[in-house]
Amino acid sequence: MTSFLLHRAVRNNALWCDAVCAAHGQRGEFARTLWLHRQGAPPFYPDAITLTGAESAAEQEEAIAVLTRSRPGGWGIKDSYCALDLAPQGFTVLFEAEWIGLDADDDLDDDGSGLTWERVETAGKLAAWEKAWAGGEAQAMPIFAEPLLQRPEIAFLAAYSGKALQGGAILNHQAEVIGHSNVFAIGGNEQPIRTGLVREARRLFPGEPIVGYESGDDLENALALGFTALGRLRIWARD
Incomplete structure (x- = not known):
């Protein structure tokens, strides 16, 4: 597997x-x-x-x-x-x-966070989501363009406590798996966001494994949650 x-x-x-x-x-x-x-x-x-x-x-x-x-x-x-x-x-x-990776039949216990999740569906909310993901700073040029919202296999998700945004992530259902990326938690408490994200992935795209990549503390948090390490990747850059 x-x-x-x-x-x-x-x-x-x-x-x-x-x-x-x-x-x-x-x-x-x-x-x-x-x-x-x-x-x-x-x-x-x-x-x-x-x-x-x-x-x-x-x-x-x-x-x-x-x-x-x-x-x-x-x-x-x-x-x-x-x-x-x-x-x-x-x-x-x-x-x-x-x-x-997390197999399709691996599930997580309720973390008791009480977060509610919403799918980002408008250009205005996408811009606000991207600003929050970037730590509150608007990008000179938007990275995530509005046409992404029209693709049913892609979901921008925002997690709320009441009306206060707590974090979010992106799901991408292609190649028979659910990719997750751009996970962020406002205030640094990431585990409830990751746990809720897995549940949202199960709800939106049931029966599929969840995959992605992480490093450092984000990797440790994902592994502690039940993800399995699959293999290393490397990013090369040249000016």
């Missing part, structure tokens, strides 16, 4: 990144071993994602070398299986993380 979830998690994440780019009017491209975006992806999103592992590393490194010669400017590469060596091309490792 781990291998299945890992491959599905990688595919799901590439489809999510493609959806974010498409919402800005610039969809990426899927090749056999890579997803790539030639024009430059939105902030915090990679320009290429590897879809296969070490058996394709040489092919991927060559393709990335060709791709990065196509335009000036910065590049970000998501090395989904920690299989590439991009240092000879001038890249450095920005960070590493762990893919995580």
